[in-house]
Amino acid sequence: MxxxxxxxxxxxxxxxxxxxxxxxxxxxxxxxxxxxxxxxxxxxxxxxxxxxxxxxxxxxxxxxxxxxxxxxxxxxxxxxxxxxxxxxxxxxxxxxxxxxxxxxxxxxxxxxxxxxxxxxxxxxxxxxxxxxxxxxxxxxxxxxxxxxxxxxxxxxDPSKFKERDVGRPRQRTIYSISPRLAKILINLSSKPGDTMLDPFCGIGTIIQEALLIGVNAIGFDKNEKCIQDAKTNLNWLMKKYQIRNKFSLLEADSTKISNYLEKNSIDSIATEPYLGPPLKSKPKKTYAEKIINDLYGFYEDFLLEAEKVLKPKGKASIVFPNFLTKEGDEIKMDIYNIAKKTKFKLLDLFDGKKSIIDADQKQMTRREIVLLEKG
Ligand SMILES: C[S@@+](CC[C@H](N)C(=O)[O-])C[C@H]1O[C@@H](n2cnc3c(N)ncnc32)[C@H](O)[C@@H]1O
Missing domain, CATH: 3.30.2130 (VC0802-like)
Structure with a gap:
């Protein structure tokens, strides 16, 4: 066809x-x-x-x-x-x-x-x-x-997305991504039947969309309230959509994933980690550089752990922070270096590009989407 x-x-x-x-x-x-x-x-x-x-x-x-x-x-x-x-x-x-x-x-x-x-x-x-x-x-x-x-x-059908976004029992705008982007991240890395991990699950948007696609999902978050809210949202979803796939949630620090999950046990990862403090306006260059520097060790620790629990050839779709500064510079993480250090391969997303920015004009912290594969 x-x-x-x-x-x-x-x-x-x-x-x-x-x-x-x-x-x-x-x-x-x-x-x-x-x-x-x-x-x-x-x-x-x-x-x-x-x-x-x-x-x-x-x-x-x-x-x-x-x-x-x-x-x-x-x-x-x-x-x-x-x-x-x-x-x-x-x-x-x-x-x-x-x-x-x-x-x-x-x-x-x-x-x-x-x-x-x-x-x-x-x-x-x-x-x-x-x-x-x-x-x-x-x-x-x-x-x-x-x-x-x-x-x-x-x-x-936008009404279905809306129902699962603002129609859920628990909401929290600063912690959640749209069902649209959640689905995109899942589809980059995962397929039905996979066991997918979202190590920064917040109130469970990525887990929710994964279950709907037929992916089993595990969610970690270090915030107890997030885990409680994710549980409420996911129980609501399971009932409303009569889902048969499974999920589990754990209050845990995702820079220590391998303390909780066996090595080579996870098929895929789709996640948006902590992207730095919320911003009301474009940051100055020095401030954007500070945010990126502060986050660098956190991303590295998390990816080193992610690499351990993923199966060989397992894929991880990850959001990285990216800033356009007041001075007009683009400040971003050195994704090539982080992939090299953590032994991940960066996969092509579009026409040889290894990352794609997903942001509108109003977003001060832009999302840079990357797809990694365990060697
Ligand atoms: C951007 S939010 C994730 C949003 C989520 N995908 C959703 O739609 O609800 C980042 C989440 O990471 C959690 N977090 C930050 N540092 C963490 C860590 N070291 N381990 C586990 N969770 C962490 C925060 O509590 C927050 O819920």
Whole structure:
């Protein structure tokens, strides 16, 4: 099958997630084309509904359509159109062409236009509400050196993420990452059936998303309240989603993991460790350097321990702190040096890149995502 994936706000990271999602499951695939936020991949038939729920960084999954007219086989049709890259002229021309074809064939149609004036694509919630739940069809046109057409099969449902984020019994904004990024970290390193460790589990976001993907998970945190809150959240999740996978939690210091877990016993790690003190504004260069220096020994101790408990070839997706300073410099950890010292190999994430930044303008502590493999 040939699929088109519309990627979310960090397309390089989203593509890395898809790459390792398929690779970790031993699914053969080929990336045919990647431009901006759209990727064409050929692979076997997937369970598209499951895949969109498993992935954190994909917005739509669509199937390549050789001849668009093959979709017009009904007396009545509810039709939506999304054009990538977003170009108004291409959208208007194509809309005219499609509606003319429907008129020629005497097919009654309801055309679903984007809610936001001037937009050339339907947002995920529009496709869900106005197309998929009403048996309609969304056509995706991807314009590159030639035109590719797709029919949308599954769409990311933001309400499910929201429910597991702000709808949980326990919340704590400074300690938790989004379900989106949690899923991305899990998919980079882990596959269903794995025993995955989150050594800095906080209130359990990564563990929660791992259980939903079919990964068994162990969480450590040195803060007793975090462990209690994680337990409450995970018990809520197990009941609500009828999960059969297992989790365990331990109040423990993750710079001493091998005191608690056997060597070579863990399949994978996905985690966001302590990234330094919360910042209200961009730090000065000297302060950012101090934070990084203070954290260096902590990251090294943790990774030396992580290396002991991971199985050979086990992968660890880890968030590192990264700062843009008031002076305009980028201050980051020397990830190459830390990987060398701890005997981890840095894996490619995208086009030879060994790390990808995931941050918006407002974030003072930026997240630098890295994927390590035990030699
Ligand atoms: C950034 S938060 C993790 C967020 C978590 N992934 C979540 O979504 O809830 C970092 C966590 O690391 C914990 N922590 C810091 N140092 C630790 C250590 N040495 N051992 C274990 N946990 C530690 C903190 O208590 C905090 O909960």
């Amino acid at each position: 040939i699929y088109g994936f519309l990627l979310g706000k960090n397309p390089e990271l989203s593509l890395a997630e898809i790459y390792y999602y398929l690779k970790n499951r031993n699914i053969d695939f080929e990336i045919r084309k990647f431009e901006k936020d759209f990727v064409i991949i050929s692979t076997k038939k997937l369970d598209e509904e499951k895949v969109i729920n498993d992935l954190g960084g994909t917005i739509k999954i669509a199937e390549y359509v050789e001849n668009i007219e093959n979709l017009f086989v009904f007396d009545k049709i509810r039709l939506g159109l999304s054009v990538y890259p977003r170009n108004r002229k291409l959208y208007d021309n194509l809309k005219k062409e499609l509606t003319q074809k429907l008129k020629d064939r005497k097919i009654k149609y309801i055309f679903i236009s984007p809610k936001f004036h001037g937009h050339t694509d339907l947002k995920h919630f529009e496709v869900l509400k106005k197309i998929i739940r009403k048996n309609g069809i969304e056509i995706i046109a991807f314009f590159s050196e030639k035109n590719y057409f797709f029919k949308t099969l599954s769409v990311h």
